[in-house]
Amino acid sequence: QVKLVESGGAVVQxxxxxxxxxxxxxxxxxxxxxxxxxxxxxxGLEWVAFISYDGTNKYYADSLKGRFTISRDxxxxxxxxxxxxxxxxxxxxxxxxxxxxxxxxxxxxxxxVTVSS
Amino acid sequence: xxxxxxxxxxxxVTPKEKVTITCRASQNIGxxxxxxxxxxxxxxxxxIKYASQSFSGVPSRFSGSGSGTDFTLTINSLxxxxxxxxxxxxxxxxPLTFGGGTKVDIK
Numbered sequence: 001q002v003k004l005v006e007s008g009g010a011v012v013q014x015x016x017x018x019x020x021x022x023x024x025x026x027x028x029x030x031x032x033x034x035x036x037x038x039x040x041x042x043x044g045l046e047w048v049a050f051i052s053y054d055g056t057n058k059y060y061a062d063s064l065k066g067r068f069t070i071s072r073d074x075x076x077x078x079x080x081x082x083x084x085x086x087x088x089x090x091x092x093x094x095x096x097x098x099x100x101x102x103x104x105x106x107x108x109x110x111x112x113v114t115v116s117s
Numbered sequence: 118x119x120x121x122x123x124x125x126x127x128x129x130v131t132p133k134e135k136v137t138i139t140c141r142a143s144q145n146i147g148x149x150x151x152x153x154x155x156x157x158x159x160x161x162x163x164x165i166k167y168a169s170q171s172f173s174g175v176p177s178r179f180s181g182s183g184s185g186t187d188f189t190l191t192i193n194s195l196x197x198x199x200x201x202x203x204x205x206x207x208x209x210x211x212p213l214t215f216g217g218g219t220k221v222d223i224k
Contacts (some may be wrong), residue, residue, distance in 0.1 A: 001175055035213075037161075044204065044215055044216075044217050044218045045153075045215040045218075046153075046215070047206075047212055047213040047214065047215065050211075050213070059211050059212070060212075061212050062118075062212065075206065093162055097163070099163075101208070102149060102151070102208030102213075103151050103163060103166050103208065104151075104153075104161075104163060104206070105163050105172070106163075107160040107161055107162065108160060109159075109160050110160055113172075114127075
């Protein structure tokens, strides 16, 4: 069945970098767009970034532009999120999700990033 | 950025009751409105897309309606397993945005 498994979450100091991964299985990864969405503890959902099926088109939340970079390796069915200059407010659960540009059809279980000195 | 306002924030409901959640957009978004269910300690799941289309495998007691700026998610005959937080999301324009969520609790 369709499965997305995030990894890479960790406790990091402010200003450091971290790369998250999302391993896909059970579907043709290279045919689907992908998203990252995050959720702070006890809070709502915040869309982070989108990448088209072939990696050609990428879009970001305005507040994150310049610090976060979304990418994918279709040969390995894996999605990435490179996060630089991490701040306290980046402490959230990060979800990857597959679908089109408009809907997030299937979600992973999430990986937790904690930014703390 | 398109703002989505959900109401109510919280609803406590008896099993078999009908639940209605509304989502209002800050501008006309046509039918580019989707609903997600997030149960405690789980990731969100898509339940309704494009305002009224049920996603695969979703029970028929869930339905959606609306267009333009006002949308509704209805759960007919609530079951205990429906205890969750429900979010609307718009895709009319980037950035994609979500409503603040409506928590449905079972009495």
